[in-house]
Amino acid sequence: MQRLSTSDADFAERFAAIVDDRRESDAGVSDKVAQILADVRQRGDAAVRELTETYDRHRLDWRIPASECEAAFAALAPEARDALTLAADRIRSYHAAQLPEDRDYRDEAGVRLGARWSAVDAAGLYVPGGNAAYPSSLLMNAIPAKVAGVERLVVATPTPDGVVNPLVLAAAHLCGVDEVWRIGGAQAVAALAYGTETIARVDVITGPGNAWVAEAKRQLYGVVGIDMVAGPSEILVIADGQSNPAWIAADLLSQAEHDPSSQSILITDDAAFANTVEAEVEALLGQLATGERARLSWQDYGVVIVASDLLAEAPALANRLAAEHVEISTDDPEPIFAALRHAGSVFLGRHTPEAIGDYVAGPNHVLPTGRRARFASGLSVLDFMKRTSFISLTEAALGAIGPAAVTLADIEGLPAHGTSVKVRL
Numbered sequence: 001m002q003r004l005s006t007s008d009a010d011f012a013e014r015f016a017a018i019v020d021d022r023r024e025s026d027a028g029v030s031d032k033v034a035q036i037l038a039d040v041r042q043r044g045d046a047a048v049r050e051l052t053e054t055y056d057r058h059r060l061d062w063r064i065p066a067s068e069c070e071a072a073f074a075a076l077a078p079e080a081r082d083a084l085t086l087a088a089d090r091i092r093s094y095h096a097a098q099l100p101e102d103r104d105y106r107d108e109a110g111v112r113l114g115a116r117w118s119a120v121d122a123a124g125l126y127v128p129g130g131n132a133a134y135p136s137s138l139l140m141n142a143i144p145a146k147v148a149g150v151e152r153l154v155v156a157t158p159t160p161d162g163v164v165n166p167l168v169l170a171a172a173h174l175c176g177v178d179e180v181w182r183i184g185g186a187q188a189v190a191a192l193a194y195g196t197e198t199i200a201r202v203d204v205i206t207g208p209g210n211a212w213v214a215e216a217k218r219q220l221y222g223v224v225g226i227d228m229v230a231g232p233s234e235i236l237v238i239a240d241g242q243s244n245p246a247w248i249a250a251d252l253l254s255q256a257e258h259d260p261s262s263q264s265i266l267i268t269d270d271a272a273f274a275n276t277v278e279a280e281v282e283a284l285l286g287q288l289a290t291g292e293r294a295r296l297s298w299q300d301y302g303v304v305i306v307a308s309d310l311l312a313e314a315p316a317l318a319n320r321l322a323a324e325h326v327e328i329s330t331d332d333p334e335p336i337f338a339a340l341r342h343a344g345s346v347f348l349g350r351h352t353p354e355a356i357g358d359y360v361a362g363p364n365h366v367l368p369t370g371r372r373a374r375f376a377s378g379l380s381v382l383d384f385m386k387r388t389s390f391i392s393l394t395e396a397a398l399g400a401i402g403p404a405a406v407t408l409a410d411i412e413g414l415p416a417h418g419t420s421v422k423v424r425l
């Protein structure tokens, strides 16, 4: 963990190094992913089988039958079933409001114009499963895909040592997923994108994952559509000295426990509070079953920044970090929120822990990482849809705007373009 103060002489340099650190996608990961993608493209099932044996240590059939998902749902304890259903209902109602409307109108020149939205045919939904199981990510992927109207929903999820998490299967049943494949990592993303002898390819791949999964999606963009790069989790907490240090420590570790490559950052204007949070983090690390992973993340990538003035300094720093999650723990978070422009998702006020967004609030928890909130947004219904524009002219409308097209075709030196208009005029 490194500690900085905005009044340090070398603050600008050290902060820039933190912003520029490509912690999740070094050359090693990128080269290895490129090899895996090429291998799966060439050898299909055989490559996926070998890589699954290497990384997930099993040789089981990959396809998990729908009957197993249905049985997993039926066997859920009431508390788990209620929690899953509550989460699914809230996520569905939030995403239903994202459905876009078609446009169809005639402009002042008499030209009919519009755009029609349609869903992709098949979506590959990556549900992580290496260090933890993620039924919540299944909901976050599958529900917007269903709302969009995707016909074929294909889940890929690793099952280390062949052990499957029943809640993931139950969530697949609840969401009406069509296929569940127990494969993970870059090889699963490649199988979904290229197709293999047993897995038919998809049109878009969405969902979160570790460095290998995120890099595979990034490299395959263009072969398939992707939502965005959603890699190892991140949290930035902006907290004043009146915040509860134990709450803030838990918030920081809630994302550190995902992955040794995760990142947790605290910005506060109270140095004594920063000391207490650091002590609380140490205490909590000793108690968590995930402490080893969280400690690696906190040691290597944790950051504590003491600012001189929270409102004046924190928003600009946060905008440069463009973190996946930003929590604002103050009595009145609005002034800081108003100045925030680059963040995946924002959690306002002392009683809004980030974990509520991970599970039950409603907005999607699949969010851009690695400073990509500068240009990308969280997963939405629109990631499973595309827009087709349309144009329709009458003879009179062609007469009104056609001559300008002829002029532009002449300027571009493309005479067949101009002729196709002129012959109709």
Ligand SMILES: NC(=O)c1ccc[n+]([C@@H]2O[C@H](COP(=O)([O-])OP(=O)(O)OC[C@H]3O[C@@H](n4cnc5c(N)ncnc54)[C@H](O)[C@@H]3O)[C@@H](O)[C@H]2O)c1
Pocket: 032, 055, 056, 127, 128, 129, 130, 131, 132, 137, 158, 183, 184, 185, 186, 187, 208, 209, 210, 211, 212, 213, 229, 230, 231, 232, 233, 258, 259, 262, 324, 365, 366, 367, 368, 369
């Ligand atoms: N940004 C988001 O929206 C979001 C949401 C949820 C989870 N996450 C992130 O998802 C990730 C889940 O990671 P996970 O590891 O638990 O599961 P995962 O399913 O993402 O990754 C497991 C797979 O990684 C591959 N792998 C592991 N080590 C490898 C190596 N050395 N070389 C090549 N491939 C290797 C294996 O194929 C394995 O099946 C975490 O980083 C978490 O923070 C992000």
Ligand SMILES: N[C@H](CO)Cc1c[nH]c[nH+]1
Pocket: 134, 136, 137, 232, 233, 234, 255, 324, 358, 365, 366, 367
């Ligand atoms: N925090 C993760 C997104 O970075 C999502 C998640 C799922 N389960 C727990 N957390």
Ligand SMILES: [Zn+2]
Pocket: 233, 254, 255, 258, 355, 358
């Ligand atoms: Zn989380």
